[in-house]
Amino acid sequence: MQVDGYSLDAQRDKLRKYAAYEDMVVAGEYSDEGFSGKNIQGRQEFQRMLNDIQDCKDGVSYVLVFKLSRFGRNAADVLNSLQLMQDFGVNLICVEDGIDSSKDAGKLMISVLSAVAEIERENIRTQTMAGREQKAREGKWNGGFAPYGYKLESGNLVIAEDEVEVIRVIYDRYIHTNEGVAGVAKYLNRNGFVKKLRQNNTIPGFSRNFVQDVLDNPVYMGKIAYGRRRTEKRQGTRNEMHVVEQSEFPVYDGQHEAIISEEDWYLAQEKRKINSFKREKVNNPDHAHILSGILKCPCCGKSMYGNIAKAHSKDKKTRYYYYCKNTVTPTGHECSFRLNIEQTEINKFVAKVISAMVSNPRFIEAIQAKIGTAVDTEDMEKQIAVLQGQLKQAFGTKSRLERQMDTLDINDAHYDRKILDLQRRYDEQYDTIEEIEVQIGELQSQIRSIQQEKISGDNIYRLLLAFDEVYHSATEAEQKEFMKAFIERIEMFPEKRKDGSWIKKIVFNFPVPVDGEEVKELPLETETTVETVVKLSLKRDTPKIEVTMEPDEESNYTPQEKATYSKIKEYVKDKYGVNVHTSYIAQVKRMCGLDMGENYNKSKKENPEVKQCPQEKVEYIKDALRYFKLI
Secondary structure, eight states, X not given: OTBTTBOHHHHHHHHHHHHHHTTOOOOOOOOOTTOOSSOSTTOHHHHHHHHHHHTTGGGOOEEEESSHHHHOSOHHHHHHHHXXXXXXXXXXXXXXXXXXXXXXXXXXXXXXXXXHHHHHHHHHHHHHHHHHHHHHHTTOOOSSSOOTTEEEETTEEEEOTTTHHHHHHHHHHHHHSSOOHHHHHHHHHHTTOOOXXXXXXXXXXXXXXXXXXXXXOGGGGTEEEOXXXXXXXXXXXXXXXXXXXXXXXXXXXOSSOOSSOHHHHHHHHHHHHHHOOOXXXXXXXXXXXTTTXXXXXXXXXXXXXEEEEOXXXXXXXXXXXXXXXXXXXXXXXXXXXXXXXXXXXXXXXXHHHHHHHHTSHHHHHHHHHHTTOXXXXXHHHHHHHHHHHHHHHHHHHHHHHHHHHHHOOTTOTTHHHHHHHHHHHHHHHHHHHHHHHHHHHHHHHHHHHHHHHHHHHHHHHHHHHTHHHHHHHSOHHHHHHHHHHHEEEEEEOSSOOTTSOOEEEEEEEEEEEETTEEEEEEEOTTOOOOOOOOOOOOOTTOOOOOOOOOOOTTOOOOOOOOXXXXXXXXXXXXXXXXXXOHHHHHHHHHHTTOOOOOOSSOOSSSSOOOOOOOHHHHHHHHHHHHHTTOO
């Protein structure tokens, strides 16, 4: 109803009558209901129309539109789309405006009117924003949903009693404790606070972003802000826009009641400035986080990303890890996986799994058989053939009805009823034709998608046949691209397994042959590790050779944890928060009858004073000895 009170049905009727008057056959209709004409992005029907023109579908000569503003209100889009149409011999007719692009005067009018439409749209936007700013100056709520803690009554902000406690707790915890925004979110989730669900806030838990938004909004101290976020054109694009947070924006006294004091709000801002530091970025152009985004967190299921530890002063070595950055997920649930996984180890492990898989002769045979084979789209092609038959029949019925209407005797006593009946059946044919064309289009799209997937799969399969040679000679950036193309996701265990593996399952983008079957998932949790043991015997009269054997970096060997004094101290400190002296540990070991070995650090005093271990610490040390399976 935007166009001078003309609904979509009224526009269609006007266009059909024009087509009938000009002896035009309507080949198809395209309607983007509810979409803005500010640009063609997101207008699926408009895009479908342009694609049909490029495919020379139905051999159309014209596109009819009610008014030019319905075709587009961005001058560049209108002219580019018109040029594309004319490249395929199709012109634009704006029925209400009386414009025909096949004529020189029509082209000129389109250029002028499309520019005017764009200026008009920008003026409307400017006027709307000016009205919102004026409301902000007057201290009134200037549009949108009420922020959490408030509700709207007759367009005014009123405190929502069932939400306000959460706002006060957020400011109190943030200002008066050492907690950051994530810590406050954890506190709310762990202490029984329930977030009220509403249209603009449907996530059940409290996330760090929710807490951050509350702390940064001056509405809670009784102010109205204008222009905290602005929609700006993305540089280097023609019509693409994005929302940009503003560091400075005007704030006006509001007419609503404040929830917290101005003093508390500014205290929160001071702490936000201190806490909102950015780490210095370590940039290594030769390094790529190969499995970033592919590894999935075992706790929250979100993607894990690359993390960098700056070079240490001791060894000058920069270290790379994968980690889950979700301390509190968007749903408010806490992610407990706080480990950093060393990249080199897991990258090599995944590469080894793929190398072992592709080295299997059965795999090579199966892959070679797959490459170049035709995909089976026979059933879909048969369906298309049936639909095309139905489409031909529908067009035949439509033509027959046209002839009946043309030959109907106007003097027939039942002429009006007959012509209405024929017209109704005639219109129904258009619905039938459109429905069939949509089904054919969907099937053709599915076939193209299957064929495209087949081409992509063939490329990956060819690379897999030469995996060891190609992958290990590629740069890390190229290795990352391969992993993204081949692997959809890698699921992980919450802790490292005894065999040294983190990986639970690999899910591929394409089916791969494994043990005679085509699979998209490769579970690794049931795999066993085969160890090789070599017995070395020393012949007599042969010189001794000193040999030191240590696991290399690629080994999955994990030595058994030794119960050293430092380990026992560390265990007691971590669990009970107290320090225990070495002599106390020795006393408890003797008390338990454990073999002590020789003491090489005896005191040089003749009668050294030996303090007795307190009974409380005796129990702590015994607990540690049980943990290390010494008692």
